[in-house]
Amino acid sequence: MEITIVAGARPNFMKISPIIKAIEKLKTEQKPISYRLIHTGQHYSAALSDTFFDELQIPKPNKNLDVKSGTQAEQTASIMIAFEKELAENRPDFVLVVGDVTSTMACAIVTKKANIPLIHVEAGIRSGDRTMPEEINRMVTDSITDYFFTTSEKASQNLIDEGHSKEKIFFVGNVMIDTLLKNLNRIEKPTFWSDFNLKPKGYFLLTLHRPSNVDKGSSFAELLRTIVSHAGDTPIIFPVHPRTQQVLEAITSEFKNLHVVEPQGYLNFIYLLKNAKAILTDSGGITEEASILNVPCLTFRNSTERPETCTLGTNVLVANNIEKITASFQRLNNDEWQQAQEIPLWDGKASERIIENLVEIYYSKKGN
Template identity: 40%
Template sequence: MPRKILTIVGARPQFIKAAAVSRAIRETDGLSEVMIHTGQHFDSNMSDIFFEELDIRKPKHHLAVNGGGHGDMTGRMLMAIEPILVAERPDWVMVYGDTNSTLAGSLAASKLHIPVAHVEAGLRSFNRRMPEEINRVVTDHLSTLHFSPTSTAVANLAAEGVSKGVHHVGDVMYDATLFATSKAEQGSTVLSDLKLRPKAYVIATVHRAENTDDPGQLRAVVQFLQERAKSHSVVLPLHPRTRQAASRMGVNLDRLQVIDPVGYLDMAKLLHHAVEVYTDSGGVQKEAYFHRVPCTTLRDETEWTETVTHGWNRLWKGPERLTQREIEEYGKGRAAFDIAKLLASNSAA
């Protein structure tokens, strides 16, 4: 019988990473996959479109859990995931990144003594005020297999006493970007639809709770973007959380080219032809590098320190960028296949 991998996803970055790994699983002998979509991102532009564009098979289980506080959402996910794990009896539960879906999946699996494989293990911002930091730390300490994108992530795990089952595989986002950019260049019409010229605009994303939950912080971020809009059009695909926060707090988004969230292929094309990227998203920071576009991170720290030390990224309140050089750490776009091989060859015993 093939080894069954039960993948748990719920948010945009996870769909993108899972797409690359799922394709590799389908091409690896001895593996099968079942997917749970928690529903954490439920807007069609934040969820369904990714499955259509990135060649991901529709999830077998869709939990439709979204909204509410962190404890409420995570608790409802736990309640919904547990009976599915009991019924499916997977050999591995695989989780991605740092969301509430990741935490709920790893907790449910570990309490049922099902081994957990964590993609993007070992990332640290060292800011425990970020809920994502709590999620990733707990998940790493519950996991049996740790698929780390960089040697820094491996070192972070070692510093916390985690060394068994740790593999530096490179970054699956690079795999996904290579796949998506080729498709986007052929099929996406987003630039003409938005009347944008290549290298004549910047792209921005804002969604992290640290920026959307504090009125002063959100106003500061928006003012920063509005200053940049004096020299280049700032295209802002507006996350539902940010839209609600701006409306509730009376934050004016004038001078920004606000658009609805876009699919991954459209976003890939927007990133590929931007002159610069402003974001609080860890995933978009890396995607900017994969497209070789300079990035400014709208936070006070970043998990992706390599993007800063290698000159492709800077913190918005930090020094200017260093000299640009290639980041060998992220691999050559084959991380997903290395993960699939490790899943096929590793026993949790």
């Protein structure tokens, strides 16, 4: 059985790492399984790509499609053209895509047009917000997927509600948490830790990248002012995504306790996350990690595709609502934040369940 695994952007790398390790484990047991790793090149800077391969001990990709930057349409088209050639030259038994980035959707479409069975890991999550590019990517990918691996019972139910067969849906847990738990003993203090005189639970970690929050300079500045005003004297560490840097340059000079740093590697970032007083973000994946580490998390969005981080985790949706933001900071300062509870199957074994199920699927198809 040969699986082509696709990765293209930072969130993908954390998701494919444990899947590859699960395959490698079966290979050591002399099981007939192999994989071909394709990096689309959607994230191509060292900080967003190469570093994660090194830190997470992911093997060098068999092929880098090297598509690089462009508009959503340009990236999608470039990935599709390059991936079509890849599948023509190296046809697998399955193609496995993860998450909801542009590479996920583009390679999913090419896979189905080539009549190759498609696997989607982290299938079924929905925010209900179709203004998010990721929501479109999820919906398109799931509409043509053959086998779905989900992080929650809610995600599985979303797929059933959309008309997909229960027999093709497998609730396995969260591969992002597999990576987190496997690497907690390897996390590293960033080099700037002492430069900013940081202390455990003595700073906020901020990440913002969604167009609705960062693309308009005036509204972005207003959001930062709100955050800084509520943070008081507490330092704010802001690793800046490349798409945010240009907008940010014109407005950061007024914020004295806001420290802008380069995008962080995985081990440095998790160190920052684990030791933060709270996470301030508009990322979905970071809310998962914060919940497992029991770190308070404020999400500057109106909705989330990961509702379990709110019901069982440490995540609270505050959008850009001043009243909600103020109330949340008050709860933080009063040590009244909700404590994380156990989230079903977020136990570090999701990738093993995925590969076990794929082996069964493969031999079942072969037997037929």
